[in-house]
Amino acid sequence: MLTKVISDFGSGRVRATTVAISDPGPLERYLSAKEPGSAFLRRGEGFVGLGEVARFETDYIDTADVWWTEIATQIDHDSELPGASGIGPLAVGSFAFDPDRSAFRSVLTIPRTIIGRRGGQYWLTQIGEHRNQTLPAPGDAPRFPEHLDLGHGTVTQDEWAGIVARCVELIRQGDIHKVVLARDLIAKADGPIDLRAVLGRLIERYPMTWTYLVDGMVGATPELLVRVADGLVTSRVLAGTISVDPDHTDPLAKAAQLARSTKDIREHEFAVESVAQALEPFCRAMNVPEAPSVLPLPNVLHLATDITGVADADVSALRLAAALHPSAAVCGTPTHLALDTIAAIENMDRGRYAGPVGWVDTEGDGEWAIALRGGYSGPDAPDQIRLFAGAGIVADSQPGAELEETRAKFVPMLQALGLD
Template sequence: MLHTKVSQIEEIIEGAIQTARQHQKPQLISIVDRIDNIDPFQFLHTGQIIDQHRSFWRSAEEEFTLVGIGTASKLYAKTRTRFNEIQSMWNDLNDQAVLYDDFNVKGTGIVALGGFSFDPEQRNGAPWENFSDSQMTIPAYMLTIKDDQCFLTTNVFLYPEDHPQQIIRQIKEHQEILFSPKPLPYEPVVRSGMEEVLPEEWKKTVEKATDDIKKGLLEKVVLARELRVKFQAPVQLAEVIKDLAETQNNSYIFAFESDGDYFVGATPERLAKLEQDQLVSTCLAGTIPRGKTKEEDAELGQELLEDPKNLQEHQFVVDMIRGAVEACCTNVDIPASPVLYPLRNLQHLYTPVTATLDEGYSLLDVIERLHPTPALGGLPQKASVDYIRENETMNRGWYAGPIGWFDSSNNGEFAVAIRSALIKNDSASLFAGCGVVEDSEPEAEYEETAVKLKPMLSVLGGS
């Protein structure tokens, strides 16, 4: 990739169109500017005027936020080797792009944001008709906030037939909208109805799964259920994301919009993070509620640390992630015992994993090996995914799939899309799951999923 000092945008665009005409193929340019601090939620909210394709990502562990507006390019996979296909398209895109960037800050420049469905062989489209199986988007405009500094990336795909002044005028008009001093008002989310989807049938599925596990058909399976919610008016994306960010401090806050539908959530579970060649992954499995008092909270936490079912479920995840990471990394470090990871409504068993990524591998190579972990699918991996496809009463779509971002400097991060909802105009589908083993009790698992639904319910019209 060519790195060139930033000059006037007019000169950059005119030169890129000349290059496109000379070679008779489109030219992607990416321009990074340092800007004054701006509210990311208002930036996201205002972006709806430009395009119904927006994205949002906020890290759970550092001051790092990405907000994407519009589309410069989309990467879709069409084969079963979807991670390799996306990586190949990404490599080709970067090889031909020109980057104007004096800052070299992670998450600026050419960045892809998006995700992958849980199961690419799931054929029932509803309610995910507007989300492709694999979709990574390079935004037309992207706000990056890193350590109290703000950057705007403008990405443009220029074609031989484009007219420079028309492109320049459109960019300036869009930037005036995004940086308008008159913020758009938020509309509160008001819930008008709620329906659990086949709760008794779901409990019977859990009971059947415990019987099948006892028969030796599999060791563990994660079963999810759906809750449908209606609202008095269409839901505004930025309002939900703002509320999630304010209430779920230890979670990754995400949103991906596709043709007006929003997939949003606050997930505590990182899949993998890469900075240069340093990889971090997370084993997060085993759940118990938070206590109402400090004493009760401590008692519940200790109960979780000593509970055989939860410890077994957690160890399944540790063993699987160890194998996946060791296949493409060196210097793998995994503590011997888990610790508690507290959230607002729940606490989990947590074990961090650190490693050095071997040369020749990418972040998507790691994600392919990790997905789905036993915390989202089960064990054995293929048998559990097949079981979910045959027995679960809903289409997961992007729920429990890998979602995240990566840039052209070998940085990126993916999380698991749990604690989430698919919002369609004035309705939403919320999803939650739990790990089923041979001694699982359907009613207890049902109550666990009810607790896991609370973070999203709290921002969609109340608890």
């Protein structure tokens, strides 16, 4: 079942205008509490979206791709800038991890106004007639509630460690190679939580990640599911993690430990193989590095592999996201058995955590990350936010070590909420 809510799109055509602007400064400051907003930023580049001219709620990414392909043909785009990936009208989305078992709908929206920065270019895109081609004023200042309480989520830490132990037993039976298990925490405030403030702190502390704000989902993910730009496909696979405390441990020694870890290397190989197999039918050529590198973040180190390829004609970033999700990095392998195991023992609805989050343009180019290191706050409970973290479980996983990994992965959001 799917639902469309469309305001400015009907049977006729819609006009979009893109103009060059001077450097607008930090893009996140244009988000306002008075209207829906979205953001997808990394190292100061990307965009924020203000308002909505169209909204599409669905269960499946494939359906959203069909809808956006149709809508994109109705947009007449006038631009002062040369054609380039991501400059102009966009659809911004966040998708459920397991739509067959989730009460949460996936969503794709089209912002009314987009303010962007990339590669020394700055632009303003507006959709609809009689648009003012001047930069909007910054939004009101984000505010945090004065008090936040952090409680356990669907299960306690001890209960989750027991779930991990049960999962290891299932894996050792031989049919499943890896399962990614997640847990949640719930923070409650004395007033509505302004996700713009959370976003701002994540941007400040984790500029090397993809920081996102889409329909109640906010976070700072290090994992790029897929990027398509002018025919080039890129996917960053992260699997295999070790926590780092720079004040008390040597990051280089930790990196060497991670690179030698049989458990983490095996977990990473499963993830790389799943992404490469999913991309292959859509690419004329591919490059898969033989060995991973170590990606450093302030709180953890990851084994990382960047897979690249040349996309077949007319393959959109959203179509590739549908093919890639869920990868072994967030689900497990074999995929169908891992999904069944998660549904049977994880004891919670992930919603859109660990699902694709990102954008696609009218030519099909786009960037889709995996919604990790984040949380969700919805209109039904604006005074609380649900945080998520997960860990890849293989045959030699230890429940205590996996629990510690999730603690490290909660850190970015806890910091952003002032709860670290």
